[in-house]
Amino acid sequence: xxxxxxxxxxxxxxxxxxxxxxxxxxxxxxxxxxxxxxxxxxxxxxxxxxxxxxxxxxxxxxxxxxxxxxxxxxxxxxxxxxxxxxxxxxxxxxxxxxxxxxxxxxxxxxxxxxxxxxxxxxxxxxxxxxxxxxxxxxxxxxxxxxxxxxxxxxxxxxxxxxxxxxxxxxxxxxxxxxxxxxxxxxxxxxxxxxxxxxxxxxxxxxxxxxxxxxxxxxxxxxxxxxxxxxxxxxxxxxxxxxxxxxxxxxxxxxxxxxxxxxxxxxxxxxxxxxxxxxxxxxxxxxxxxxxxxxxxxxxxxxxxxxxxxxxxxxxxxxxxxxxxxxxxxxxxxxxxxxxxxxxxxxxxxxxxxxxxxxxxxxxxxxxxxxxxxxxxxxx
Amino acid sequence: xxxxxxxxxxxxxxxxxxxxxxxxxxxxxxxxxxxxxxxxxxxxxxxxxxxxxxxxxxxxxxxxxxxxxxxxxxxxxxxxxxxxxxxxxxxxxxxxxxxxxxxxxxxxxxxxxxxxxxxxxxxxxxxxxxxxxxxxxxxxxxxxxxxxxxxxxxxxxxxxxxxxxxxxxxxxxxxxxxxxxxxxxxxxxxxxxxxxxxxxxxxxxxxxxxxxxxxxxxxxxxxxxxxxxxxxxxxxxxxxxxxxxxxxxxxxxxxxxxxxxxxxx
Numbered sequence: 304x305x306x307x308x309x310x311x312x313x314x315x316x317x318x319x320x321x322x323x324x325x326x327x328x329x330x331x332x333x334x335x336x337x338x339x340x341x342x343x344x345x346x347x348x349x350x351x352x353x354x355x356x357x358x359x360x361x362x363x364x365x366x367x368x369x370x371x372x373x374x375x376x377x378x379x380x381x382x383x384x385x386x387x388x389x390x391x392x393x394x395x396x397x398x399x400x401x402x403x404x405x406x407x408x409x410x411x412x413x414x415x416x417x418x419x420x421x422x423x424x425x426x427x428x429x430x431x432x433x434x435x436x437x438x439x440x441x442x443x444x445x446x447x448x449x450x451x452x453x454x455x456x457x458x459x460x461x462x463x464x465x466x467x468x469x470x471x472x473x474x475x476x477x478x479x480x481x482x483x484x485x486x487x488x489x490x491x492x493x494x495x496x497x498x499x500x501x502x503x504x505x506x507x508x509x510x511x512x513x514x515x516x517x518x519x520x521x522x523x524x525x526x527x528x529x530x531x532x533x534x535x536x537x538x539x540x541x542x543x544x545x546x547x548x549x550x551x552x553x554x555x556x557x558x559x560x561x562x563x564x565x566x567x568x569x570x571x572x573x574x575x576x577x578x579x580x581x582x583x584x585x586x587x588x589x590x591x592x593x594x595x596x597x598x599x600x601x602x603x604x605x606x607x608x609x610x611x612x613x614x615x616x617x618x619x620x621x622x623x624x625x626x627x628x629x630x631x632x633x634x635x636x637x638x639x640x641x642x643x644x645x646x647x648x649x650x651x652x653x654x655x656x657x658x659x660x661x662x663x664x665x666x667x668x669x670x671x672x673x674x675x676x677x678x679x680x681x682x
Numbered sequence: 683x684x685x686x687x688x689x690x691x692x693x694x695x696x697x698x699x700x701x702x703x704x705x706x707x708x709x710x711x712x713x714x715x716x717x718x719x720x721x722x723x724x725x726x727x728x729x730x731x732x733x734x735x736x737x738x739x740x741x742x743x744x745x746x747x748x749x750x751x752x753x754x755x756x757x758x759x760x761x762x763x764x765x766x767x768x769x770x771x772x773x774x775x776x777x778x779x780x781x782x783x784x785x786x787x788x789x790x791x792x793x794x795x796x797x798x799x800x801x802x803x804x805x806x807x808x809x810x811x812x813x814x815x816x817x818x819x820x821x822x823x824x825x826x827x828x829x830x831x832x833x834x835x836x837x838x839x840x841x842x843x844x845x846x847x848x849x850x851x852x853x854x855x856x857x858x859x860x861x862x863x864x865x866x867x868x869x870x871x872x873x874x875x876x877x878x879x880x881x882x883x884x885x886x887x888x889x890x891x892x893x894x895x896x897x898x899x900x901x902x903x904x905x906x907x908x909x910x911x912x913x914x915x916x917x918x919x920x921x922x923x924x925x926x927x928x929x930x931x932x933x934x935x936x937x938x939x940x941x942x943x944x945x946x947x
Contacts, residue, residue, distance in 0.1 A: 336813075336852055339805065367852035368884070369809075372816050393885065400883045404819035408812075647833050649787050 313364060315342035319349055320359065327388070328377070331362030334370025342373055361389035371401040435661070442639045443631075446569060449561040464567035472533040472568075473575025480528050480579055481586045487524065488516065488590025493598050505599055509606060510613035512591045517618040521584035523670060526629045529576055530662035534637035537568055538658040541641025542651035550642070560642075569634035576630035577623055584622065621682050625673050629666050636662040694758045697722045697855050697887040698743065703752035705742060712738055714911040716752070720855075725881055725888040727898050727919075730908035731930060736891045739908065740859055743889075744778060745769075757854060774802050776855040777848030781863065783840035785832040791818060791843045792828040798850040817846040822876055838869045842876070849880065858890040862897050874900045895940055907931050 315338050316331035328349065334342050358378055366374075375398065378385045387398060453459045495508035541564055544550050550560050588610065595601040601609075640658035644651045698720040705713045712735050720726050730736050741747045743754055745761060754761045756772055764772065777798075785794045795814040799805055805813075818828050821842040832840055841861060848856055861877065862870035878901045881888050892898060898905055898919050906916040907928065914928045923940070926932035934940065 336803065339809065343809075368816060368820070368849075369813055369852065372812060396883050400820065400879070401816065404816055407819045408815050408825055645833070647787055650833075 314338070315345055315370070316362070317342070317345040317349055319356075327357040327359045329359045329362060330374065331364075333365040334363060334373060335365055335367045336369040339369050339373065342370060346373065346377060356385055357388045358385060359388050360391070360394065363391070363394060366394045366397055368397065368401060371397050372405060374398065375401050375405055438643075439635060439639060442635055442642075445561050446565055446635065449559060449566050450570075452559075453562060453566060459562060461563060461567045464563070465571050468568050468571030469575050471536070472529065472572050473578055476528060476532055476575075476579060477582060479532075480525055480583050483528065484521070484524055484583045484586035485590035485593070487520065488512065488587035489594035490590075491515065491520070491587075492591040492594040496599055506601075506609055508599075509591065509595065509601075509609045513588065513610045513614040514618055516587040516591070517584055517614060517622045519622065519670070521587055522580045522622045522625050522629065523666070524587075525576060525579040525583040525626070526633065526666045527663055529572070529579065529630070530633045530666055531659055533572060534633050534640075534658045534662040535655045537634065537637030538641040538644070538655045539651060541565075541638055542644030542654050545642060545644045546646060546648065546651055565634075565638040565642075568638060569631060572630040572634040573627045576633075577626040580623055580626045584619070617682060621677055625670065628673075629669055632665045632669055633662045636665060695721060696755070697757060698889065699753075699755040700743070701753050701755075703742070703749055703754065705738070705747070705749040711911060713742075713749075716912045718906055718913050718916070720887060720889055721904075722887050723881075723885060724903040725877070725890065725901055727902040727905045728889070728891045728908055729893065729898065729905055729934065734908045735911075736908055737859060740857060740889075740891055744776075744857065770802070774798075774851055775853050776857065777851070777853040778857045779841065779844045779848045779859065779861060781859045782837070783832065783844030785840060785843055785847065787832050790829050790831055791823070791835070791846070794832070794843060795846045795850050798847065802851060814846075814850070817849055818843070820880065821846045821849070822872070838865050838873070841865070841873065845876070845880075849884070852884060853886070855887045855889060858888065858892075860891050860893065862892065862894045867896070870894060870897065871900070873897075877901055895935075907934070 313333040315334050316329075318329055318331075319326055320329040321327055332338075358374070360374075371394075374387070378387065390398065492508050492512045495511045496505045499505050499507050499511075541550075544564070550564075553560050553563065592603055592606050595606045596603070637658050640654040640661070644654045696719050698718070700716060700718045703713050703716040704711075716739070728736050728739065738747060742749050743756070757775060759768065759772055761769070761772070785791070786797065789797070792811070792814050795817050796810045799810050799813065815825065815828055819825065823839060823842050823846065827835065827839060827843065832843065835843060845856075845858075845861075858877070862873050865873060874897045877888060877890070880886060881901075890897075890902070892902075902919060904916060905919050905922055906913045907922070907930065908914075909928060909930045915922055915926070915931050919935075922931060923935045926935055
């Protein structure tokens with residue numbers, strides 16, 4: 304390609320020709336995007352000039368939208384009577400079009416104001432928390448109503464989906480939950496033993512591990528893992544269906560998406576999570592047993608004897624009773640965030656993030672509520 | 683380097699020349715010895731049945747898909763023999779409107795239109811803002827659309843915004859992939875007018891894939907019909923109606939729907 308822009312002839316130029324009343328602004332060369340900076344410099348070169356002059360385009364060789372915009376704004380600043388003269392036909396259309404479009408330009412959007420934006424954002428976060436609480440409660444109600452309808456007419460229950468979801472949320476989660484719990488059980492026992500050693504009460508670390516695991520750690524670990532795995536999966540699945548208008552299609556076909564999509568998932572989670580909690584409890588205690596052998600040189604029978612003395616069935620039930628409620632919250636949040644997805648893939652991604660964060664947050668809040676409730680009622 | 687109208691430099695009668703193009707997908711032959719010339723300053727429609735490879739041809743010309751043999755010349759340059767810098771030079775001189783606009787979803791319309799400017803030029807922000815808002819006005823979008831995200835726009839507005847981005851650098855050639863599909867007839871007619879206006883204003887060469895008989899008759903100078911792995915017919919729409927010369931072309935231009943349009947005209 305010939306690099307014509309740099310040759311003298313094509314250099315954009317702008318000068319005042321003539322004197323007094325016959326003075327005009329003479330434009331020359333190429334006024335295009337590639338040499339726009341030169342054109343602006345040429346414009347600054349002529350400085351202030353009295354209004355009402357003609358702008359002579361006889362020397363204008365080439366013009367594109369960027370150049371036309373510069374010339375049109377030159378004419379507009381040159382005052383009302385200024386006009387283009389000696390315009391070539393091919394340039395005339397473009398100048399007219401740019402004049403028309405430029406007059407339709409709106410105002411520049413106001414610049415952002417940091418403090419106001421911060422307060423606005425803060426307020427919108429607060430209102431969104433409120434809206435979330437309302438939405439979640441309503442969704443719980445819708446789900447309960449759907450459950451009622453299904454119980455009245457059991458043939459409506461989606462058995463296959465239910466079993467499939469138990470497999471996806473429960474069985475498939477067993478390896479990772481087991482691994483994490485073995486490791487954490489060992490770590491808790493080791494840390495507790497290290498601190499209790501100063502009091503010569505190393506063996507009490509087994510009591511601590513047993514009670515802590517059964518009441519809190521087992522259910523919390525399982526719940527957090529499931530919130531990460533399944534709440535995100537629910538949101539992604541339902542969100543994608545929402546995005547592709549499949550949910551709307553279901554509604555028009557007379558299929559209730561709550562009954563079909565939400566109910567099997569939530570019920571599956573309510574069944575699967577207590578089972579996972581049991582596995583988590585056992586694996587934590589097994590990890591503790593291994594660590595007791597390695598770190599405290601306590602054999603398995605001794606460990607079990609100590610554990611048996613420390614814990615009762617009550618502790619186990621306190622942990623387990625939380626599981627279905629936690630599962631309900633995780634399932635509701637996952638499905639609700641999916642239902643809130645909008646038309647784009649980006650929105651599904653955002654909802655998945657929101658679902659995991661909200662599910663884990665609510666799991667921890669729920670655990671706190673249970674702790675207060677259970678200790679007040681003497682467990 | 684240039685912006686500007688087709689006559690500025692890189693002279694020659696043809697904007698795009700394809701000759702002897704052969705392309706396979708695996709073992710499936712897509713194009714066999716396909717040839718096509720697009721003249722400067724014309725609006726050429728590529729018509730053809732579904733699955734005949736109209737979009738594949740577009741993507742091949744744009745260099746998004748490889749081809750086995752033949753040559754593709756754009757603005758007098760053989761695309762296969764270009765260095766990276768020369769290729770960028772060519773890319774600056776064409777604009778592409780994808781089917782649904784292909785706007786970047788995380789950017790506003792204004793920022794979308796500025797992407798090519800940022801990439802290829804160093805301009806002050808104020809100039810880019812002015813230019814981008816001018817392009818947005820030229821494609822007939824209201825000024826308020828500039829600060830919206832693509833997801834907040836209707837399909838027709840997304841296409842207009844996509845066109846504004848395609849025109850950001852004042853290209854010589856514009857490729858349009860089914861510009862009127864998914865628009866209502868009034869919106870489609872408005873888009874046809876827009877293309878015609880911009881083509882005349884900016885001296886564009888337009889390469890347009892379309893199914894839409896209305897837009898072919900309303901704005902296109904010539905039609906090329908893709909069938910049987912090559913261009914079977916090309917010529918002015920009227921000539922093709924008079925002398926179809928290929929069964930698909932006859933069915934397309936002289937079938938029920940075409941007759942209805944002709945009657946209405």
